[in-house]
Amino acid sequence: MPDPVLRLDPLRAWRFVAGKVSGLGAVTSPPYDVLEPAIVRRLTDSDLHNMVRLILPRDPDLGPGRYDEPAERLAAWQRAGVVVQDERPALYVYEQRLGNAVLCGLVGSLRLDPTRRVVLPHENVMPHWVDDRLRLMQATDADLEPILLAYADGGVASDAVDAARSGEPWVEAETYNEAEHCIWRIEDPVTVAAIAAELAKHEAVIADGHHRYAAYLERQLREPYRPGAEVGLAMLVDYVRHPLTLDPIHRLAPGLDLQTVQQRTPSGWQMQPGRVEGDPERISVTDGSSWLTLHTASDMPTVKLLHEVLLPAWGVVQEELSFHHTLADALALAGPQQLAVELTAPHMDQVLRSAAQGVVLPQKATSFGPKPRVGLLFRTL
Template identity: 85%
Template sequence: MPDAVLRLDPLRAWRFVAGKVSALGAVTSPPYDVLEPAIVRRLTDSDLHNMVRLILPRDPELGPGRYDEPAHRLAGWQRDGVVIQDERPALYVYEQRLGGAVLCGLIGLLRLDPTRRVVLPHENVMPHWVDDRLRLMEATDADLEPILLAYSGGGAASDAVDAARDGEPWLEAETDHGAEHRIWRIEDPALIAEISEELSKHEALIADGHHRYAAYLERQLREPYRPGAAVGLAMLVDYVRHPLTLDPIHRVIPGLDLDTVRLRTPGDWQMQPGRVEGDPNRISVTDGSSWLTLHSASDAPTVTLLHEVLLPAWGVAEDNLGFHHTLADALALADARQVAVELTAPTMDQVLRSAAQGVVLPQKATSFGPKPRVGLLFRML
C-alpha cells in the first residue's frame, strides 16, 4: 500500500444563485449536530431553500424513506437553477468573521485515510449517527457539509490562503448576528501543486465531523470502484496561523438524581456542594436547583473520566445521554428526574496527544469552532 499523505484536491463546487433566493446567508445553516429545535424553526422560516431542509430529514417515523424528501428537494433545486456548479475546479479559501472570531482555511476534496496515519480522529462515534449521515449522502449523492480538520505549520499552503484573501472575494454572504463569510478561488495549477506538496508533509486532526468522516469511509467501502467515493468534502485549517476555539459538550442524563451521584461516586473523588468555577478538571452536576462539583486527581480529560469512571459507577448507560453544545440548553432540561452535567473542555495538547497515540476520546468530547457555515459550498458526486 502506498504511503498515506494528507491531500486536498480541487473540485467544481455547487452553490446557490443569489438571484434565486432571498439572500445567500438566508439559505445557510450551522452544522446539523448543533441545531436546537428553535434554531431549526427559525432557519426553516427564513427561506424555502434553507439548507436545514436538506441536512435534517424530518419525520423519523418514515424510516429510510425520510431521506427521499431532501433528495427530491435538492434535485428540484438543480433542475430549477437555484443551485449551480462552478465552471472550473478550484480549491476554495473560506473566511468567516464574527466579532473577533475568525475561521479561515481551504475547502476541497479530502483524500480519505482508512489507516488513520494522516487523518486522525480524536473522538468516538455513535453508529446511529454514522448511519444517518450515510443514508443522507446516499440519497442525495452529495456531501452537503464540509468536515473541519486542523493541522499546524502550513507554510506555503497557509501563505496561499492569506494571499488569496488580499483579492476580491468570489462569493460573500452575511448571517446571524452580523457574521461575514467570504470565499475566494485558487485554480492556478502551479499554486495548487505547491499547496499539495506542502500538505503532503503534514497530518491533520479531525476537529469537527467525525460522524460524517466515518460515513465517508463507509461509503468508500461500499463503492470501492467509484472514484468520487475516495474523497469527501472538507475544510482544512492551519490552527497555528488561524487558531480554533475548543469548548466542551455538556450532558443531560435521564433517570439520574443528585442523591445517586453523592452515594455512588467513587471515594477517591473530591466532592463539594455548589458549582465551583475556575477548576479546569472539575465536573459539575445539577438537578436545576442544587449543584455538586466533583474533582479527580487524574490528569485525563474530564469527558474521559465521566464516561469511563463515573457513568459506570452511577449505573448509567451511554445510549441514554443527551448532548448539548451550550450549558443553557442542558440546564433548561435539568430537574429532579434528570441531571445536567457541565464539563470542561480538554486542552489542545490532550486532544493532539491522544489522537497521535491512536486513542480516541468518548463521543461528543469536544466542540471545535468556529464551524464552517453549511450551504455556501457543497459537493455532488
C-alpha cells in the same frame, strides 16, 4: 500500497445563485448536530431554500424513506438553477468573521485515510448517527456539509490562503447572527501543486465532523470503485496561524439524581456543594436547583473520566445520554431524576496527543469552532 499523505484536491463546488434566493446568508445553516429546535424554526422560516431542509430529514416514522424528500428537493433546486456548479475545479479559501472570532482555511475534496495515519480522529462515534449521515449522502448523492480538520504550521499552503484573501472575494454573504462569510478560489496549477506538496508533509486531526467522516469511509467501503467515493468534502485549517476555539459539550443523564452521585461516586474524588467555577478539571452536576462539583487528580481529560469512571459507577446507561453544546440547553431539561452534567473543555495538547497515539476520546468530547457554515459550498458525486 503507497503510504497515505494528507491530500486536499480541487473540486467543482456547488453554490446558491444570489438572484434565486432571498440572500446567500439566508439559505445557510450551522452543522446538523448543533441545531436546537428554535434554530431549526428560525432557519426554516428564513428561506424556502435553507439548507436545513436538506441536512435534517424530517418524519422519522418514514424510516429510510425520510431521506427521499431532501434528495428530491436538491434535484429540484438543481433543475431550477437555484444551485449551480462551478465551471472549473478549484480549492476554495473560506473565511468567516464574527466579532473577534475568525475561521479561515481551505475547502476541497479530502482524500480519505482508512488507516488513520494522516487523518486522525480524536473522538468516538455513535453508529446511528453514522448511518443517518450515510443514508443522507446516498440519497442526495452529495456531501452537503464540510468536515473541519486542523493541522499545524501550514507554511506554503497557509501563505497561499492569506494571499488569496488579499483579492476580491468570489462569494460574499452575511448571516442573521451578523457573521460575515467570504470565499476565494485558487485554481492556478502552480499554486495548487505547491499546496499539495506542503500538505503531504503533514497530518491533520478531525476537529468537527467525526460522524460524517465515518460515513465517508463507509461509503468508500461499500462502493470502492466508484469515482468520487475516495474523497469527502472538508475544510482544512492551520490552527497555529488561524487558531480554533475548543469548548465542551455538556450531557443530560436521564434517571440520575444527586443522591446517587453522592453515594456512588468512587473514593478519591473531592465533592463540594455548589458550582465551583475556576477549576479547569471539574465536573459539575445539577438537578436545576442544587449543584455538586467533583474533582480528582488525573492527567486524563474530564470527559474521559466521566464516561469511563463516573457514569458506570452511577449506573447511567450511556446510550440514553443527550448532548448539548450550550449549558443553558442542558439546564432547561434538568430535573430531580435527570441531571445536567457540566464539563470543561479538554486542553488542545490532550486532544492532539491522544489523536497522534491513536486513542480516541468518548463521543461528543469536544466542540471546536468556529464551524464552517453549511450551504456556501457543497459537493456532489
